[in-house]
Amino acid sequence: MAKEEAKVAGLPCELCNMPTPQVKTTTLVCDNCHYCYNKTSDKHVADATYCQFCNP
Structure with a gap:
């Protein structure tokens, strides 16, 4: 059984990349x-709502 060890942020924004x-x-x-x-995310881009540049 595998367990989740770490998550890496950085999915690119759909508008500004x-x-x-x-x-x-x-x-x-x-x-x-061990x-x-x-595992890569099923999404290729993130919604601009979560972008710190497009939506500060």
Whole structure:
């Protein structure tokens, strides 16, 4: 069974392409063998609502 180890922010904004606080990748780690897998977000861009540049 894998557990979630860390989340990496930086999903790009849909309007300006700058990084946002939205999760870009999640690192999963196997409890048995400690294999690490980086799972990318299903989304390719973040809504501009979450962008610190477009929506301060």
